[in-house]
Amino acid sequence: MNVTLGGHTLFLSSAWFMLGGFAMALGITWVSIPTILKVAITKGLYDRPNKRSSHKKEIPTLGGMAVFAGFTVAASVFAGLYIVSQDLLFVFTGMIILFFIGLKDDILMIDPVKKLLGQIVAAGITVILGDIRITGFYGFLGIGELPYLASVVFTMFVFVILINGYNLLDGIDGLASGSGVLASLFYGVWFFLDGYGPWAVVAFSFAGSLLAFMRFNLSRGRHRIFLGDTGSLILGFVVSFMTVRFLEYNHLSPGPAQVVNGPVVAMAVVILPLIDTFRVVLIRLFKGRSPFLAERTHIHHVLIGRGLSHVAATSVLLSANIIFIVAVLAMQHLGAKAISFMFAGLFFSSLLLLCALNKGKGKKQ
Numbered sequence: 001m002n003v004t005l006g007g008h009t010l011f012l013s014s015a016w017f018m019l020g021g022f023a024m025a026l027g028i029t030w031v032s033i034p035t036i037l038k039v040a041i042t043k044g045l046y047d048r049p050n051k052r053s054s055h056k057k058e059i060p061t062l063g064g065m066a067v068f069a070g071f072t073v074a075a076s077v078f079a080g081l082y083i084v085s086q087d088l089l090f091v092f093t094g095m096i097i098l099f100f101i102g103l104k105d106d107i108l109m110i111d112p113v114k115k116l117l118g119q120i121v122a123a124g125i126t127v128i129l130g131d132i133r134i135t136g137f138y139g140f141l142g143i144g145e146l147p148y149l150a151s152v153v154f155t156m157f158v159f160v161i162l163i164n165g166y167n168l169l170d171g172i173d174g175l176a177s178g179s180g181v182l183a184s185l186f187y188g189v190w191f192f193l194d195g196y197g198p199w200a201v202v203a204f205s206f207a208g209s210l211l212a213f214m215r216f217n218l219s220r221g222r223h224r225i226f227l228g229d230t231g232s233l234i235l236g237f238v239v240s241f242m243t244v245r246f247l248e249y250n251h252l253s254p255g256p257a258q259v260v261n262g263p264v265v266a267m268a269v270v271i272l273p274l275i276d277t278f279r280v281v282l283i284r285l286f287k288g289r290s291p292f293l294a295e296r297t298h299i300h301h302v303l304i305g306r307g308l309s310h311v312a313a314t315s316v317l318l319s320a321n322i323i324f325i326v327a328v329l330a331m332q333h334l335g336a337k338a339i340s341f342m343f344a345g346l347f348f349s350s351l352l353l354l355c356a357l358n359k360g361k362g363k364k365q
Helices: 014-043 063-079 087-107 112-129 148-169 175-193 197-217 228-252 262-269 271-286 299-305 310-330 336-361
Strands: 002-005 008-011
Touching: 014 063, 014 175, 014 197, 063 087, 063 197, 063 228, 087 112, 087 228, 112 148, 112 228, 148 175, 148 228, 148 271, 175 197, 175 228, 175 262, 175 271, 175 310, 197 228, 228 262, 262 271, 262 310, 262 336, 271 299, 271 310, 299 310, 310 336
Parallel strands: none
Antiparallel strands: 002 008
């Protein structure tokens, strides 16, 4: 692409912008976290262990602040060098709303209803004002284009589900951020191969920020830090946006990287928050409990309860996520219906396995 800098026009491959965004986001996040750690320690901003926690010590939060800073600066600089539509402005607006909601929740706690309303507002701005939405099911389950109102409602539902799904997934070291890196790299490579350079830059910038955070999150020493709600809400929001963009571009502007069944591929990419949320809600409703009740019943709690370490449990779940993606991509030649049935089989088999593991423990996690 042609870029004008200081009156000079240069031609640069979009790959350079991707690498630039990735490196800048990684660097900003990396150098920001030590300062944030000092502030968190000085002000006593810790995630203190409780009956639902998987950690035994007080750990500083606010790691999401560094992710937010690294991502927004890098994406603004490198994606902004393209002639980009206003989509990114609405995405950043939604992110800022969630940033302050998460920050308040990390520092002072916030009412769950207000937290949910904030998520709906952030999603609404992006979906309605930005017109960033899922326009149909693209033939999945025999459903084609959706009416405008149904499209808006369904897309906002997807945003809220994934935002909360990643928020709930953030229970052990490296899991939520690792899942976010995997999703960002997948979408980034797909956007690049299909010719959507600006969104490839956005995806790789987000991956860079999350990777830098993971270096500290997985640390066993004094530099260990958590995402907090500040980070997990942003994580779910950005992955939601990339998922919606992937689905629309794959259907409306098919390119060399087009996949046969976009919805199933997208579900494979975000399978961890989906299957965790679905499983937990199902178990709690079956037992007559509120689906919003806070318990140690999530996937990572099951694996930790079976004796796995945080790193081992994270590795198992991320490996399973990769297997889902590879399996779905490998089945592209079978056609949309076959892929859908086989994915459903994998999904529900995984649910049954996780329920069996949980039952086999013999007590509530």
